[in-house]
Each structure stands twice: as C-alpha cells, then as structure tokens.
Amino acid sequence: MPKVLLYSRQRLTKRPLQHWLDDTAGSVVLLTTHKAVVGAEDVLATHFPEHSLVDEYYAWSTERTAEETARAHGVDLVASTSEDDVLRAARLRERLGVPGQGTASATAYRDKAVMKRLLREAGLPVPSFAVIDSPMDLLDFLDAENGPVVVKPRLGAGAEGVNILRAPSDLDAFLARQRTSEVPFLPGQWMAEGFVHGDFFHVDGIMRDGHVIHCWPSQYNSGVAEHLHGQTQLSSVLLAADDNRTAVLRTLAQDVVAALPAAPTLAFHLEAWLGPDGNPVICEIASRAGGGLVAETYERAFGVHLAKEGLRAQCGSPLTLTHQPAAPEPPTGWILFPPGHGRFAPPPGPCPVPGTDFTLHLEAGTECTGLEYATQSAAGALVTADSPQEVRKRLTSLTEWWHLHTDWL
Structure with missing residues (x-):
C-alpha cells in the first residue's frame, strides 16, 4: 500500500x-x-x-x-x-x-474565472463573465449587461458569497459588505457573470484522465444561491434514463471534463442550466463529490458513494464501479430542510411519507439563527419511488408534512 x-x-x-x-x-x-x-x-x-x-x-x-x-x-x-x-x-x-491532480488542473476546477475562460475557448456554453478586480470592473460589466448580474468569489463553494444584483440597491448592498466579507475585496478574488434563466441541474460521477467513467444528472428544485438567500429547502431528483435532458447533460459533462486540464481518478460535481430551448449553459464544475445528500443519493441508485470512491481513488485504491450504469435503480431524490430562527421543535412521530429515509440533523431544543451555509440542515431525507415523477410527489408531501408539524419557538 x-x-x-x-x-x-x-x-x-x-x-x-x-x-x-x-x-x-x-x-x-x-x-x-x-x-x-x-x-x-x-x-x-x-x-x-x-x-x-x-x-x-x-x-x-x-x-x-x-x-x-x-x-x-x-x-x-x-x-x-x-x-x-x-x-x-x-x-x-x-x-x-x-x-x-496538479496545480493546472486544480486551478481550473477551483478558480471559476479560469474555468470559464478555458471552457469558452473550447467552444462550450458559459454565461457572459468578467474578472472583477476593482469596483470599476463591476460597473463596466453592469453597463454591458442587459439584465441581472451575479457576483461571486472565484474560489467559492456552496454559493458562498454569491450576490445577485437586480437593482441599484443590490449593488449598494454588495459594496457596503466590503468590511464584513469573508472574501476580501481584492484583485484575484471576484468575478461577475450574466444571470441565466432556466432550470438548474447537477451532474455527478467519476472522471479519469480527461474522460468520464460514469455519471448521472439530477434536477434541483431551485438555484443554490436562491436556497441560501431565501432560507428554503433544497432538493434534487435523479433524471430518468429516457428523459431527453439526461443525454444532453451527460454529454455536457463529458465535454467539460475533456476541455479542462486532466487529472487522475477523481469524483466531480457539475452544475448547469437548461434554458427554454433545451440548450445547456455551464455554471461550474468541481473535482470533488457534490455536497448535501448527493453522494448518498448516488450510492442508493448506483451502489457507489462518490465521496468515498473519490477519496479511495486518490489513495491508490481501485474503483468499485468502472462502467456507466443504464439507469438509477431505484429512482431517488434528496431534500434538506434549513434551520429556522428559534428553538427547534421537530415533528412528532415518524415520517408518514412512503419510501422516505428521514433523518433529524438537530436535537430538539437546539437554538438556531437561520441558514448560514448551503448544506446546513435541521433534517434531511432520501426518497425513493418507482419513477422520478413519483419521487417529486413524495418530496412535495414530505415538505408539506415538515412545514405543518415543525416549529421554531
């Protein structure tokens, strides 16, 4: 060894x-x-x-x-x-x-400005973007865009520090946070990109030497930044094999991995939008397993825990799964319920929604001050059913049950 x-x-x-x-x-x-x-x-x-x-x-x-x-x-x-x-x-x-993984590959998978430049040069679809090294850079980009602008840390994760500027008041609020921002307002730290309208997805799997070994796409219920700012639940559901979007997103993942500097075997987590025309736009990709319950959902559907598999590969162990599965079995999704404000009073009794593996992440009586980071949760669940449509219905029932029976005192 x-x-x-x-x-x-x-x-x-x-x-x-x-x-x-x-x-x-x-x-x-x-x-x-x-x-x-x-x-x-x-x-x-x-x-x-x-x-x-x-x-x-x-x-x-x-x-x-x-x-x-x-x-x-x-x-x-x-x-x-x-x-x-x-x-x-x-x-x-x-x-x-x-x-x-060397620094060229690691930088491409961590620095969102470098990432998007490389992907754009490869002819892949990314939003309009600009490096923001001064307030004038941001004002120039706002002048050039006809619509909302997203400002984000180049090395951020989990929607950390993401700001959506829709009005002059949003710009003023962003600039006013300079003294309290965990990410310094300095050159090399920030970028801006045009706001993309569309449904939001993630693709997760294992890559090796610029090729995808296996992967599968899922659809989020919202954007991660919107979840963080709105203090709402975050969920996603694995797509069906015969869903037209599955092939589009798997091909996108293969093209993105091929376009960036290659690395030995690693897990990856890609996020992208699909617009009304069905065409994808890349948000970002990371050379690690997705957060939340992404790895657990993949394991339920394909028998492989991506965080574990990616770490074992870095340590020289062989892959558990070396081919592309035909379809998730069973169809699976996940959900995280954010902490509220006050003393946590969880729902009494077991979860009544079938096919649900529900877990409390906080003890009753825990004092909370709201959602602080994207994957923080008071509770979460894996949900399985006979189809992605049924998984979504069960997620809706689970959400209704949670909000009806949970209190923040």
Missing part, C-alpha cells in the same frame, strides 16, 4: 475515514485539527497513529506542517476530502514530486 498524507477537517465522528480506506494504520498519515478528533480519540489512536494535529486548519503555518509531515513519513500520495483542500493538496504534490 502507498503511504498517503490525507488532508481532512471533517470530524471523525461524522465522516468514518477508517471505514472508507484500506489499512489506515499502516498507510494513512492524517493531517487534521484538534477539534475534528474530539470524541474519536480511540479511532485516532487505532487507525491514524501517524497524524499531525493543527489548531488553525487554513493557516499558512499548516502548509509548512503538511510538507514537513509528508517528508518525515516519506509519503507517496497526497489526498484531500474537501474542496478547500484541492489547491493546497495539488501544490504539495508538486513540491513533493508525487502523482495526482
């Missing part, structure tokens, strides 16, 4: 890395935080005796700790579990001279 340095800020009590990977005690050097191992000290001692704990995961000092740890243990590979680690893992690989 190769020796692997693994970046992970995930709590070991929530993400069982010891069950995902082979021979962890002998092959995985874990770089994580003190907070992430609380309550899992026995797991750390048994499965990750070779580890390095840091206080501030995203501090520059952690980069040096990672390299020193990697060299001390003679690692052969570098792996990561979060999108925030994609670039730092790639840079460390190149410093160490070990295989895996």
Whole structure:
C-alpha cells in the first residue's frame, strides 16, 4: 500500500475515514485539527497513529506542517476530502514530486474565472463573465449587461458569497459588505457573470484522465444561491434514463471534463442550466463529490458513494464501479430542510411519507439563527419511488408534512 498524507477537517465522528480506506494504520498519515478528533480519540489512536494535529486548519503555518509531515513519513500520495483542500493538496504534490491532480488542473476546477475562460475557448456554453478586480470592473460589466448580474468569489463553494444584483440597491448592498466579507475585496478574488434563466441541474460521477467513467444528472428544485438567500429547502431528483435532458447533460459533462486540464481518478460535481430551448449553459464544475445528500443519493441508485470512491481513488485504491450504469435503480431524490430562527421543535412521530429515509440533523431544543451555509440542515431525507415523477410527489408531501408539524419557538 502507498503511504498517503490525507488532508481532512471533517470530524471523525461524522465522516468514518477508517471505514472508507484500506489499512489506515499502516498507510494513512492524517493531517487534521484538534477539534475534528474530539470524541474519536480511540479511532485516532487505532487507525491514524501517524497524524499531525493543527489548531488553525487554513493557516499558512499548516502548509509548512503538511510538507514537513509528508517528508518525515516519506509519503507517496497526497489526498484531500474537501474542496478547500484541492489547491493546497495539488501544490504539495508538486513540491513533493508525487502523482495526482496538479496545480493546472486544480486551478481550473477551483478558480471559476479560469474555468470559464478555458471552457469558452473550447467552444462550450458559459454565461457572459468578467474578472472583477476593482469596483470599476463591476460597473463596466453592469453597463454591458442587459439584465441581472451575479457576483461571486472565484474560489467559492456552496454559493458562498454569491450576490445577485437586480437593482441599484443590490449593488449598494454588495459594496457596503466590503468590511464584513469573508472574501476580501481584492484583485484575484471576484468575478461577475450574466444571470441565466432556466432550470438548474447537477451532474455527478467519476472522471479519469480527461474522460468520464460514469455519471448521472439530477434536477434541483431551485438555484443554490436562491436556497441560501431565501432560507428554503433544497432538493434534487435523479433524471430518468429516457428523459431527453439526461443525454444532453451527460454529454455536457463529458465535454467539460475533456476541455479542462486532466487529472487522475477523481469524483466531480457539475452544475448547469437548461434554458427554454433545451440548450445547456455551464455554471461550474468541481473535482470533488457534490455536497448535501448527493453522494448518498448516488450510492442508493448506483451502489457507489462518490465521496468515498473519490477519496479511495486518490489513495491508490481501485474503483468499485468502472462502467456507466443504464439507469438509477431505484429512482431517488434528496431534500434538506434549513434551520429556522428559534428553538427547534421537530415533528412528532415518524415520517408518514412512503419510501422516505428521514433523518433529524438537530436535537430538539437546539437554538438556531437561520441558514448560514448551503448544506446546513435541521433534517434531511432520501426518497425513493418507482419513477422520478413519483419521487417529486413524495418530496412535495414530505415538505408539506415538515412545514405543518415543525416549529421554531
């Protein structure tokens, strides 16, 4: 087994890395935080005796700790579990001279301006866009656009920092957030793009060396930014094999992966719109598994957990699934219900909607102040049925039940 340095800020009590990977005690050097191992000290001692704990995961000092740890243990590979680690893992690989996704590929999958430039040069459909390095850049782009504009961090994830500018008051509000923004208002940090009207989809799967091994599209109930700003539930449903949009979106995923700098085997998560004319427009793609319950839904339908599969591939393990499945079996969807404002009073009794695997993510009595990030949830569910249409009906029934029986006191 190769020796692997693994970046992970995930709590070991929530993400069982010891069950995902082979021979962890002998092959995985874990770089994580003190907070992430609380309550899992026995797991750390048994499965990750070779580890390095840091206080501030995203501090520059952690980069040096990672390299020193990697060299001390003679690692052969570098792996990561979060999108925030994609670039730092790639840079460390190149410093160490070990295989895996390099910085050119990692940058293309992380920096949305670089990504869209490469896709546009390949002739693929992207919105109009511009790099925003000063307020004048933004004003120029607003003048050139005939409609709403979206401003977003170039390295953001999960609709973090996304602003939809529909009126002068929206522009004023965005500019006024400069002092409190987690993403600095500095060159290289922001971009703007034209607002796209259409239904919103995601395509998830596994890619290798510029080719898609397998993937499947799903339709969101709304845009992720709209979910975050509106504090509404977020859901999606896998499309049917005979849905015309399935072929369009799978072809789009293949073209996007082929157009960007290739990487060894990784999971990917692509988001795109389909307009009234049925033509796609690319939102973005990431070289990691989708968030929310995307990986769990894919596993229910195809037997492969994409986050686990992508991590195992980075660590040198073979793929579980090496061909394209014909169709989801069973048809599956998922939903996340956001936290509200107040003390959580969940619905009494079991969920009455058939085909629903419902899970509370908060304990009764938890004090909440609303939705803070896209995948935060008070509860979530996987829903299966005989068809995508029936899955959507059950998601509607589940939503009605949730709102009728949930209180925020």
